[in-house]
Amino acid sequence: MADYRKQGDVAVLHANNPPVNALSYHVRQGLYDGIEAAEKDPSVKCIVICGKGKTFPVGADIREFASGSAKKFPNLIEVCDKIEACTKPVVAAIHGFALGGGLEISLGCHYRIGGTSCKVGFPEVNIGVLPGAGGTQRLPRVIGLKPSLDIITSGCHVGAKEALKLGILDKIVQGDVVTEGIKFAKSVQNQPLHGRRVSTMAVPDVSQANALCNSAMAEVKRKSSGLLAPVACVKSLRVAAQTPYKDGIKIESALMLQLMTSGQAKALQYAFFAERLASKWQVPGGASHATVTPRPVKSCAVVGGGYMGSGIVMCILNAGLPCILVEANQKFLDRGIKMIQGLYAGSVKLGKMSEQDAKKTLSLLKPTLRYEDLKDVDVVIEAVFEDMKLKQEVFGKLDKVCKKDALLCSNTSTLNIDKIASATRRPDRVMGMHFFAPAYYMKLLENIRGAETSPQTVATVTQLSVKIGKVPVLVGNCHGFVGNRMMAPYTTEAQRLLEEGAYPHQVDQVIEEFGIPIGPLKVGDLTGLDVSWKITREVSRMLGLDHTKREDVEPFGLYFPVRNALYEKGRLGRKTGAGFYKYEKAGSKVAIPDPLVMDIIDHHCREEGIDRRRIPPQEIYERCLYSLINEGFKTLEEGIAARPEDVDIIWLLGYGWPRYTGGPMHFASQIGLRRLYGRIEYYHNKYPDRDHWTPSRLLKTLSQQEHPVPLAQWGQFASTTSRL
């Protein structure tokens, strides 16, 4: 919808489609009709286009790409052309965001003014398309090719000041943008429109077009190899420099149509909505984000100032919340404070933060050695070493000193949250908050609900998570929760492949070519082989097994002979300059395939009487990725993950799964569940002793349906009682 009103001789057109005025069919129709009505009305001298509520239109309605409504008359190209062709001056009055189609609308206008805090941009590359309503043709005509290439291929937002400097905005206004827009429109109502219609302008830096586009193309291919949209953006911008608008827009449309129907665009758009769905939780019994009011959180505390704890403190401080940091002794406390101060100093140095803001933010930090100082805080996040006994000890202490209604949360990545809660008298107010390293940067938070966690605790922790800039995904309690649980078969298969014929670099290469930035064995080196060795020991202990006895651990998939051999030789990974790979020096990032490791692997195979074979890349791919996906389905059937979208967001934001495949579950839907199930069955028959190849019952059921079940409906097939 678009509201049309007249204020004197100015027609004001408000795009009205809450919450972000996405340019759905009815909005486009309203704008189109509004321009036509204003054109016909002799008493109207000029027109202002603006957005109702919190923002100018933020772009096309992404859901209409799949439904086909985006193409319906008037499509966005037709709306922009209609605006530009208007014989009366049209002014875009921008507040909030003018993104994608919203910015295209404003480039169709003859003038653009913006509020001081407005932002503009073309984020289309993030959802796998391009600015296909003239954006790639009009923007370079206004600001030149070089900045247009930067803005369109990066998808970044541009602030008001920068937009003015570039020439996207004609003026920045203080106060109400619509009132100012009306004033501005009146001031230009008698100005000729010749020279204001962007499509008739020439691209200013056209002489450098080839050089600029060649270098931009090389850059997008380097940065985002395999992504279709950035490449199409550069192609379309090159056309703008070489072709009149009327021809350029046709090429832009053709490129847009190709992108719109691509698997990448579908996956990226799916990820866009999945990310927004994540914080909309629901638990059995019906309580949900919509029905439960969170408690206000005015202050927090973090126990443990190591790498994770310090990062968590920074998230809290950055949100403007006071935070107490508790440590066990002065040395550790000083180390934590130094780390936090150092990271803020780094931000100031990089120009990401002013010195004044850094000082103000740091003033919210209160370091202490006394648990008693936590007596008034609303939420405590424990970030001590991953050890159940230690965590229980901390929770016991917290339970004694903290006020009754304070929430106690644990930054655990694997441990049983109910066991941790059992050390307190308030299990209803205990939750897991699994941060990812570095905690001040990574957006994902896997929030774990225990058996007794109350809905209000879930609501409060979810709200706090959003406040500190995270995407929270609510999951159930099991070893490793969703993310690390799915990681287990993936890394296990990666190591098993070494024992059968592959070498570390061959495994990693397949996974990196798929799009995960670091292969599983390089991750092993990064985490440290001593760390994974200790995890194996702990898990074995939990299962009542002796981790040194092969016959004990092998049936449970906990026997990693190659890793153990490397560990025993002191090859602990990157930090020692040697692990599955060798490194130029300790701590170096460049992993170099190591003939010594290949010898160790060969020697192991000889000793075991294993005939090494050439393992085809497809097998590496399937064994690592399909075993992980199968585990993802198991988290769904057990109710550990509530929705496939949640599994995908965990892997996209926490583990570097390539976004253009949508995440493991969306990727599964693209493979086809019948085919996927067949392959998992095949590996199950081949490796019957490996539990992770037992096919998920949910996957089996879904794969047997006559027609493919849309991912959004998979939850209806999750058979066992949901634990969430």
Ligand SMILES: CCCCCCC/C=C/C(=O)SCCNC(=O)CCNC(=O)[C@H](O)C(C)(C)COP(=O)(O)OP(=O)(O)OC[C@H]1O[C@@H](n2cnc3c(N)ncnc32)[C@H](O)[C@@H]1OP(=O)(O)O
């Ligand atoms: C022949 C045919 C030619 C067609 C050519 C078409 C060419 C144009 C293409 C485009 O314009 S593509 C879209 C470009 N724009 C974007 O990608 C913007 C996406 N949105 C955002 O980045 C953010 O929403 C925001 C604007 C920065 C606001 O962020 P905020 O955190 O305040 O809110 P959100 O939680 O993100 O969003 C609120 C609500 O709105 C939904 N939503 C947001 N943008 C869109 C959209 N473009 N289309 C549909 N829905 C959108 C979002 O999903 C949230 O809803 P719920 O999920 O909570 O229900």
